[in-house]
Amino acid sequence: MSDALPRLLVDPPWERDARAYREATRAAAKAVALVPGLEPPADRSLVWADGEREEWLKLCDRPSYLSDKEKTILESEGWPGLVRAYKDGTVTYTPNQTFMFKQGPEELVRPLLADWRTVPKGGWGPKGDDLKALLARFELGARHIVFPHAKADRARGARALLPVLDLETAVLMAHWLSQGSGRRIADEWLARHGAGAVPFLVPDALGKARVPRDKARAALARIASRHGVPAVADAARRYGDRAAEAVEGFLTEDGPQAAPKPPAKPPKVAWLDRDGLPEVRLRDGRALPPEAIENLIGALTFTTLPWNGDLRTLPGLDEVLDRCDRASLSAFGLAVFESWIAARTPSRSGWVLDQLCLLADDAAARRLGALLLKWPGSGTDKHAVQVLRAIGTDTALAWLDRIARRASAPGRRQTAEQCLAMAARARGLSADELADRLVPDVGLDAAGTLVLDYGPRRFTVGFDEELRPFVTDEAGGHRTTLPKPGARDDADLAPAAYRRFAELKKDVRALAGDQIRRLERAMTSGRRWTAGEFERYFVEHPLLRHIARRLVWTTGGTAFRIAEDRTFADAADAPVTLPDGARVGIAHPLGLGDAVAAWAELFADYEIVQPFPQLGRHVDEFTAAERDTGRLARFEGATVPTGAVLGLLRKGWERGPAEDGGVCHRVVRRFPGDAPDLVAELAPGIAVTAVDVFPEQTLREVRFTAPPRGALDPVTASEVLADLAGLG
Template structure:
């Protein structure tokens, strides 16, 4: 019997004896054949139904807690702006930007805010919203309770800690529920019961001795936590406010010896059941192919494989699947994994299907990496930051050079700061595991793509052939057998070899795609190395630049330094000085890319050499503009010549492509600064007015550069002066900074 593998190729189905056992007889079918054990009858619990918790509301602060919350730093508008915001809020009673609204309630004038608290119900929240809840509680105590309950209802893990001082039945039972259900709420819920201790017991007892099982388990878990702190006898004594029988039931439950962690455990799970995947048409998926026979898994076995992938948890596939992966051809497994991923995306990425990304990590290959990377890059812009970070984990787990190249590309050049930082951390982790820095790892990640010693590739079509080389931007250049330059590699024709020509054309397409992926990053990386003064050993220089079949196309178009002596890589890969004499690289030299300031009076001579040889540079080096600080600027922490200039917001955002980082959003979701890290732990910070509106950059289309300052990272938004001096910068760093600021401020 034959089967369509889903790739348009018909392959014979595997024989029954070839199918891995876990796919031929999956766990749920084995379980169905086993006799079910008799379920032991649980003893009937003693209950006292109808008890009511004590009435009333109270606030009970831990020592120093209120003072600490009241001292939370607030980012507030001026008093006039606060009055205006309150007027707008009162006028239409609709939610404004959540952090603005929350800061207004936390820091606005009490006589105006207090009457509004009882009805305050924000409609949605953002991460920066929650910082204002605790100071609001410290200021208004019970008057803020209902508003805090509402916020906690929107996001319990983020807002629930604002309820810590409140001691009443509703809050105590909410805390018990969250402690039992939510892993993300463990810290503050356990802190609640430690803070209130025995005072919380009377609120928990009615549920702990009641008839309904879920509330009973949750309240008992909370009582057990209190008993750990204060002892069983003290808890039982506090429970007697509800009568001796209720206290005795509490004593029996807690004496059973189940600590809080055990009470929260789910009951032991039975045999697995095939998951329901309504968004996935399993019959349409490509079928994995066995290595040994070349036959495909039958439809039923493929369906069982997908079910076991879906049942996998965490970072490990279901037990027994490792053997399946070994028995199947990797490419066919990667095709299955990608088809599952595409079906999931087509269904609008239904939640609670984390296994879809996990199976890409287990089964994916380099083609998976090429397809997944563009998806990762756009996810954050579609409210998918968490998925994008998980995608980075997939690239890291696949771990091939291609995967790491794409991961490094995201770390260097993606517009979403959070994703870029996550990628940098991932690259740093891989580098550390190999005993390297991130930059050293990047040197080693550039593949040779099978290029020959001259940095090119011959593609045979049979009766004709073509040669591929690369220009200074690593763009492919195709020439035919006569040396004539062609616009592109032609498609195979009827006279070409029917096997060689399609294979060569396919190889060129993959080569072009992979080189295009790394080309811009490599040029940017080397320009950054010139600006930052990075150095290599002679061995590293030969291995990763002069001797590398791809990168040497860039390297030979630059002037290099060995100590204070400049040289270039000639067309035959020998080294030459400015007089075109042979240059010997000293064994102990530190090799770097020359900045024009390093060349001094030899700059013009080097420019003539490159002009004579018609060498086009990959980025401005010899013709690069240089700048210097004015005498009065060297001893200052400010660059006054750029202050007060108004520029388009888009130009400010463009700085992020050159290593600048946008500041954290402040009040109203406005980013008031953009900064650049320079050598010696210093930061150059531009104070922006009115600032960049997060998610709505067109709100303020222009920015005034209010202050341009230098200091340590401890100085930031709101500072009038930096704590360092611009004269501390080396001449290259100062020149590059001034060039950036000149370009920014020039219309």
């Protein structure tokens, strides 16, 4: 059978590479091109991407932790007083020092920067966004802080080194390129700096020490793969023609001094039970033999998905995928993923997620999406979100939208939002427009029904206004559920139809919750649709029209509802026609004014239960004192459940940084434009790793970072006040 299989499954490239490597090593051992003693440049510079520095500068303005002592100094003596306290040794806590350097007047803090020292390992030095903010504000003046901290905490700080171009950073990136966890950031750094990084790498690449030589050569080869060998050789010519020729030699496969490349071998996958995997079949129905399956697993281990990059696969894998049965491949890929989850996501096996980009069907996308709502692994959840984006089907993107709104981890929600934005841009849409298009019809026809076939009998499934399913038999009789298959029913059709009904109920229940929350956000954000979009995505949609009929809509100052016959009527039940160019939105009670009472009476008469509070929604406004001072004293001192505070995270609030003991002492609500942030200080605080340690929180202080005055529109102001009022 081997002659009928793709070559990759019979003679995999890592075995061919191993043979070639042994031969090349023998030849290269006789001639290793070295030019020892080269002195690397001492230059240092920053290379910013478009708009990058401006974005990082915004991080300086984020709220930071200050102890009561520093707050008192700042409030009473201003920035000069805080700087004096720093010079006197009073301000010793590094996060407080970081805050001072991020937000203090530059003429006061820049002279102190050169002598500022922090502890990169085991200390409380700046991390992540703080490093970006410092580099953007002080540029190379902050390099002595940024580099050691980014090196010591690669997971959170590595991206701060992307603009930095100097010897230490180049050597570090060459080292990271050889390590799985650092390869992505090193690859991005080399792509950014290209030929500019070459002079810093050539001395090691042509030096006598083998380990740094191999790493530097691998980095130069990565640059050459993007910019070409001539560009790298020209950049190396600053060291002379001999050095340039040596560089060109080891980068050119047929060069007289070519250095052999160690073969890439697939990792051992000891945790995977091969006997428990489903068969993979060729298109003609024949199953792959065990040795071919082993080679398929090996080929899949080379699959990688870089952030913002294209999926990378082993050459020859496309032929395998083309010649194998798609359904069996999907089942195989899902089984590998399930085994990985059952084995508790072993380390150095991220390829299991990446192979789903190739093999996953909608069933695998649903399984991955459901897991991501409460991901069991550690450190891989954000990459798993990116895999959903790469799968790219409507089902995968619909789950991505659900994760962006409902995932338990804020970082995971943020990653999902970024991935949705990327997917939307690829389709020429906004994230909200994409979400409109991803609402599935779950197989319902235009009438909102689905026929399920038991063989000798058939049933029609529909949904009422509250999306509860109902069943109608062929005689017109109504049921609340589908009957279990009987002895006279078709042995294949009936069980499949019964399972389909159970899946349908589950899908609609989850979909209803997601869409209700989405529409509530659309109301509070003031989103609008064209008349055509409104008709397509709400009035005609077999499921969403049930939710849409229970809301009051508005266009151009005219409020209306959707009647049972899908026409539009106002509060007096008079017909409403959407004018040309209409922009339709969900009416907020503040926009309805005195008409709220009439609409509430009408909905009560028709016994319409709204999917979320609209007509009975709590509305509020800032007092004059709150607008002028920015302090919401009416909420201060209240004791509220910790769970209620965490619930704010699903309404656009963010958790502040973890401080001593891993406890978060604030939640923050940010607003677009120039509006100030709203900060709620908590006591005793939320323990990040065990949120139930402190079951209650006291709102110690609730204030804007600056007086809001007219910075917030009335709806946003009312919603924020309702968020806080609802904590109790």
